[in-house]
Structures are given as structure tokens and as C-alpha cells.
Amino acid sequence: MLTEHQITFRVRYPETDGMGVVHHSRYFQYLEMGRIELLRASGISYAQLEMEGILFVVVKVECRYKAPARFDDELTLTTRVARKTHVRIDHQYLLKRGETVIAEAATTIACVDRQGALRVIPEEAIGT
């Protein structure tokens, strides 16, 4: 499985708020896209995992906002697996517009079953 992946996307209009910048809550939706596309680039479909009852929940997040992002900005998000245990994965993120750092973030996700109980991350979710 890949340990690092990059995606590029544009800021959508309703992601900005009345201040004319991307609302700080929206960044976590970008980070989630980063994790999902890191999986896809490794040959794993998160939608498929969910159907098999392999779910990931977010346990902890943190984000430092360095510069505002605006509507239509083309942003590049680098998602990196920082640490992996039997039940948790730590990711680190760098969000940039060109050479400008927009945000730095880190998350911890845990693997659960459909009832929300912690489970060991199965091989299908790790890839080969």
C-alpha cells in the first residue's frame, strides 16, 4: 500500500463562508478525500470496504491554518501515513496552493465494525 499520495482539487463556492474564505470546518472534508484517494491509488475502494462492514471512524484531528483559501483556488493536498497499528492509522497532511502552505493537519482513524466496535484492520484495507 502507498504511504503517501497527492490530490489536486478546486475550492467550491459553498465551501467558502461570509468572510470569503474556505470555512475551517471544510478542511476536514478535504483530508477525508485525501485518505480515500490514497486508498484508491493503492487499489482499495473505501465504498467497497464499507459494504463488507469494514469502517473507519475518526478518533482525533488537529489542524493549523496558515493562510486562507478562496473560491476556485486550486489546492494540492499531500496525505501521508505517519503510523499504523493493528487498529489505528495516523495520517499527516499538507495543504498547499502553489508554494503557499494553507494548512497542516493530522488525524487518527480507527477501524470499527457496523456496530461501532473496534476491530483489527483487515488485510483488505491495507492492500498488498
Added chain:
Amino acid sequence: MLTEHQITFRVRYPETDGMGVVHHSRYFQYLEMGRIELLRASGISYAQLEMEGILFVVVKVECRYKAPARFDDELTLTTRVARKTHVRIDHQYLLKRGETVIAEAATTIACVDRQGALRVIPEEAIGT
């Protein structure tokens, strides 16, 4: 069951967009709150209906935007049952800030089971 109900709420910051006004997509989230609170005021919990496998899906919406709404505005939404059949309910809505009309809207919802198949609206969802 009540055929008309009014709710009052404030516009939240991330509901506004870069133009400084409530994004037009957000109004449908307000309308949904209007329907849910109309049910609650009639003694029916939509959350409870869902647990029993009685779901409502939106089939059709329309909305005319008359004046912009801004962050922290206190809005009043009147939700009215316009027509009811065995499987569908039409609602009409009037959204105002004081005497100013912000939007007029109409929706059609249909009752479905967990598989998404149309079903007759059961009595629990109509109230007494």
C-alpha cells in the same frame, strides 16, 4: 396532525457563502427542519419513524428566492401541508425575516421502506 407549523432559527456562519448571504442550497435544509418540527409538534418523532423503517424521501422541490438572508438573521419558516395522498405529501413554505419574504418553496415527499420502495404512509406517520 397539525397542518401548519412555524419555527424560528438563526442563520449559522458556514451557511453563508463568499457572497455574504445564505447559499441557495441551504434553504432546503431549513425546509427539512420545518417538516421535522411540524411532525414533532404533532407528537411524531421522525427519528423514531426511521428506526421503524418508515422513511420519507424528497421527490421534487422548488424554491423562489426573494431577498438574501445573512449571518445571524433570525428567520421564521412557516411549513404547511398542502396536499396528502396515500404515498405522498406536498408541503408549502414561507421563509421570512420580520416582514420581509426571503423565499417561497414547495416540496413533495414520498414514503419508502428501508430498501427505498414506495409504501403507503402508515398511521404512525400521520398522527391522530
Added chain:
Amino acid sequence: MLTEHQITFRVRYPETDGMGVVHHSRYFQYLEMGRIELLRASGISYAQLEMEGILFVVVKVECRYKAPARFDDELTLTTRVARKTHVRIDHQYLLKRGETVIAEAATTIACVDRQGALRVIPEEAIGT
């Protein structure tokens, strides 16, 4: 200027709701992306228009929901200019997943200045 344009995108996780399908309010965010990309494909940047004080507000929308869309679905949206006057543009939309029609919609947008007053659509917003 182009009168029709197609975009393809994937459903993001938080666009789905507790029913496991895309929330009906989200479709209007997709339609807006359709309009913005139709402009871009015609050589016009909506972000640039905004900086010049040429804004478009949504006056009226309607949408008919035909089939649910789910997380990670790849959707294709066709945006078509249906009618254009000096101050308004009507668009029609067809949203599909493969051959399945997900939704049909129509919107009317109007050109306003920074104060929200109606203005004639300038040539920069029409293209050549």
C-alpha cells in the same frame, strides 16, 4: 460561449446523509459547479467576474429526484443554457450515473452588482 457542457465528479462522503444517499440539498451545489465549469470551458472565470463586481444570484430552482446517488458514485452532469435575456439565464440539467437518471433540474440566475441590484449581463460574462 458554449451552450452545453458536461462534468464528471465523484460523490464525497459528507454529501451523503444518514439514509446513505446524497442529501437532496447537495444537488444544487453540483448544479452550481456545472454552471461554473460551463463558463470556464467558454473561457470565462466566475472568480474573475466576481472580482470585477459581476455577480450572479439564484432566483429560482426546481429539481426532480429520480434515483438515489451514493458515496463514491461517479456522476455526470450535463448543464445546458435553455434561455438567455439581458438580465437572466435559465439553465437545465441532467444528472446521471451511467445510464441511470439521478435528477433533472432547472434554475434561473440573475446578474447583480455588489450591492445586489439587478444589472444587464455584461459581455465579459457571455464570452465570444
Added chain:
Amino acid sequence: MLTEHQITFRVRYPETDGMGVVHHSRYFQYLEMGRIELLRASGISYAQLEMEGILFVVVKVECRYKAPARFDDELTLTTRVARKTHVRIDHQYLLKRGETVIAEAATTIACVDRQGALRVIPEEAIGT
């Protein structure tokens, strides 16, 4: 000015995601409501501050998710001013459903002018 305030609100339908729980990004919108209502309870309107060119931007956030929240849950958020300097305010948050802790969070906000430059927090934003 108050240093602690509590608000109670219900989870809205589109705040939940396909997993049937509140999407982790949404919590930051709740925290923002907590800050705004803490101000209001202290006699300060954030909307008014904005009109005067006194804006607050989020510099850093962190959140630990303890238990899922679901549609229609009634949640109580306690917002507390943890530390205050001339330009920054640190808040801490506790989100609960009854006695169940849903999340613990912390944020740092900074005062900026309309151009986004850091400025000293004025007295109007602190209250008396």
C-alpha cells in the same frame, strides 16, 4: 465578559453522513456556534463586530471524538475561555448528550482586520 457558556441544540439531518452519525467535520460548526453564543450572552454581537471590521479567524483546532452523535440527538456544548492574550483567544469545549461525552475540543482564534492582518482585540469584542 462571561468565560463559560452552555448551549443546547439538536442534530440536523444533513449533519449526519452515510454512517448514520454526525460527520466529524460538523463538530467545528457546533464549536463556532458555542463561541458566538458565548459572545451574545456577554452582550456582544459577532455580526456587529464583523460590520465594524473586527473579525476572528481560526488559527488552530483539535478535537477528540469519544462517542457518535446521531440525528435528532439533543446535545449540550460547554464553551470556556481558557486563555486570552492581546491578539488570541483559546477556547475549550465539552460536547455531551446527557451524561455521555461526545467530544472534547480546543481552538485558538485570532483577531484580524478586513485585510486579514492581525490586530489587537478591541474592547468591543471583550465586553465589560
